[in-house]
Amino acid sequence: MxxxxxxxxxxxxxxxxxxxxxxxxxxxxxxxxxxxxxxxxxxxxxxxxxxxxxxxxxxxxxxxxxxxxxxxxxxxxxxxxxxxxxxxxxxxxxxxxAPAKARLDLNEAVQEVLLITNAEVRRHRVFVRTELAAALPPVQGDRVQLQQVILDLVMNGIEAMREVTDRPRELLIRSRPEESSHVLVAVQDRGIGLDEQSLERVFEAFYTTKPEGMGMGLSISRSIIEAHGGRLWPVAHRDYGATFQFTLPTEGGSQQV
Ligand SMILES: Nc1ncnc2c1ncn2[C@@H]1O[C@H](COP(=O)(O)OP(=O)(O)O)[C@@H](O)[C@H]1O
Ligand SMILES: [Mg+2]
The missing domain is CATH 1.10.287 (Helix Hairpins)
Structure with a gap:
C-alpha cells in the first residue's frame, strides 16, 4: 500500500x-x-x-x-x-x-528550472552549485515568465562554457534577500565572459554570437523582470565568466517603496 x-x-x-x-x-x-x-x-x-x-x-x-x-x-x-x-x-x-501575479518562492522556481535543464547540464558536463538563502521572502510574480528568465540565464551560462576545457565548467546559482525589500537571484558561470562591447549589446533584440541563437532571450528576460518592478543586469568577471543577476521586490515590499 x-x-x-x-x-x-x-x-x-x-x-x-x-x-x-x-x-x-x-x-x-x-x-x-x-x-x-x-x-x-x-x-x-x-x-x-x-x-x-x-x-x-x-x-x-x-x-x-x-x-x-x-x-x-x-x-x-x-x-x-x-x-x-x-x-x-x-x-x-x-x-x-501581462504578468499574472501570484505569490512565488524564487528558490522553488530555481529548483524547478534545474530539474528541466538536468539533461542539458549533464550533456555539457557542467557542475551546478546552488547557494539559495533559507527563508527567502516570497515575491509576487508570473511563475512561468520568471522561470523563463531563469531558464534563459541558466542556458546562456551553460552555452558560454561550451568551449571551456581548461577549467571546471561551474554554474553557481545564488539567491539572497536584498536591502529595501528586494530579493536577488544570480547565475554565475566560468565561461567565455563578456568584454566591454558585448556588455552593452547583450540586451539588444536579435544580438547573438551563437550560430543557432535568436538573440531574443535576454531582451525578453529584461522586459519580464522590469514588468515585475525589478532589474536585470550583467557583471563581467576579472578572471573567467559572467554573472547575470536580477532583483525583484518582495511580496508587499513594492508598496512600501
Ligand atoms: N553568460 C554569458 N556569458 C557570455 N556571453 C553571454 C552570456 N549570456 C549571454 N551572452 C551573450 O549575449 C548574447 C545574447 O543572449 P540571448 O539574448 O540569450 O540570445 P541567444 O542565447 O539566443 O544568443 C549571446 O549570444 C552571447 O553572446
Ligand atoms: Mg539565450
Missing part, C-alpha cells in the same frame, strides 16, 4: 514536471514567433519597394501612364496597411501576456 502511494506520488510529480516543461516550451517559442513576425512584415515591405519602383517606371514613360501609376500607389497603400496590421497584432499579443 505504502509503496503504491509512494509510486503514485512520484508519477504525479513527474507528470507535473512534464506539463511544466511543455508550458515553458510554449513560451520559449517567442524566438520562432519573432522570426515569423519578421517574415510577415518583410513581405509587405518588399512589395512596397517593388510597387514604388514600378510606379516610377510608369511615370517615366513618355507620355507617363497615370492610370498604371495610380494602381501602384493603391497597392502601396494596401501593403502599408497590411504591415501596420501585423504590428497591431503583435502589440495586442504583448499586452495579453
Amino acid at each position: 505504502l509503496d503504491l502511494t509512494e509510486r503514485k506520488r512520484a508519477e504525479e510529480a513527474l507528470r507535473k514536471a512534464q506539463a511544466e516543461l511543455a508550458h515553458i516550451a510554449r513560451v520559449m517559442t517567442m524566438g520562432e514567433l519573432a522570426s515569423s513576425i519578421a517574415h510577415e512584415v518583410s513581405q509587405p515591405l518588399a512589395a512596397l519597394v517593388t510597387n514604388s519602383n514600378a510606379g516610377l517606371r510608369w511615370l517615366a514613360r513618355d507620355p507617363p501612364d497615370l492610370e498604371e501609376a495610380r494602381e501602384c500607389l493603391r497597392r502601396i497603400i494596401r501593403d502599408g496597411k497590411r504591415a501596420g496590421e501585423v504590428i497591431t497584432r503583435i502589440r495586442s499579443l504583448v499586452k495579453k501576456s
Whole structure:
C-alpha cells in the first residue's frame, strides 16, 4: 500500500514536471514567433519597394501612364496597411501576456528550472552549485515568465562554457534577500565572459554570437523582470565568466517603496 502511494506520488510529480516543461516550451517559442513576425512584415515591405519602383517606371514613360501609376500607389497603400496590421497584432499579443501575479518562492522556481535543464547540464558536463538563502521572502510574480528568465540565464551560462576545457565548467546559482525589500537571484558561470562591447549589446533584440541563437532571450528576460518592478543586469568577471543577476521586490515590499 505504502509503496503504491509512494509510486503514485512520484508519477504525479513527474507528470507535473512534464506539463511544466511543455508550458515553458510554449513560451520559449517567442524566438520562432519573432522570426515569423519578421517574415510577415518583410513581405509587405518588399512589395512596397517593388510597387514604388514600378510606379516610377510608369511615370517615366513618355507620355507617363497615370492610370498604371495610380494602381501602384493603391497597392502601396494596401501593403502599408497590411504591415501596420501585423504590428497591431503583435502589440495586442504583448499586452495579453501581462504578468499574472501570484505569490512565488524564487528558490522553488530555481529548483524547478534545474530539474528541466538536468539533461542539458549533464550533456555539457557542467557542475551546478546552488547557494539559495533559507527563508527567502516570497515575491509576487508570473511563475512561468520568471522561470523563463531563469531558464534563459541558466542556458546562456551553460552555452558560454561550451568551449571551456581548461577549467571546471561551474554554474553557481545564488539567491539572497536584498536591502529595501528586494530579493536577488544570480547565475554565475566560468565561461567565455563578456568584454566591454558585448556588455552593452547583450540586451539588444536579435544580438547573438551563437550560430543557432535568436538573440531574443535576454531582451525578453529584461522586459519580464522590469514588468515585475525589478532589474536585470550583467557583471563581467576579472578572471573567467559572467554573472547575470536580477532583483525583484518582495511580496508587499513594492508598496512600501
Ligand atoms: N553568460 C554569458 N556569458 C557570455 N556571453 C553571454 C552570456 N549570456 C549571454 N551572452 C551573450 O549575449 C548574447 C545574447 O543572449 P540571448 O539574448 O540569450 O540570445 P541567444 O542565447 O539566443 O544568443 C549571446 O549570444 C552571447 O553572446
Ligand atoms: Mg539565450
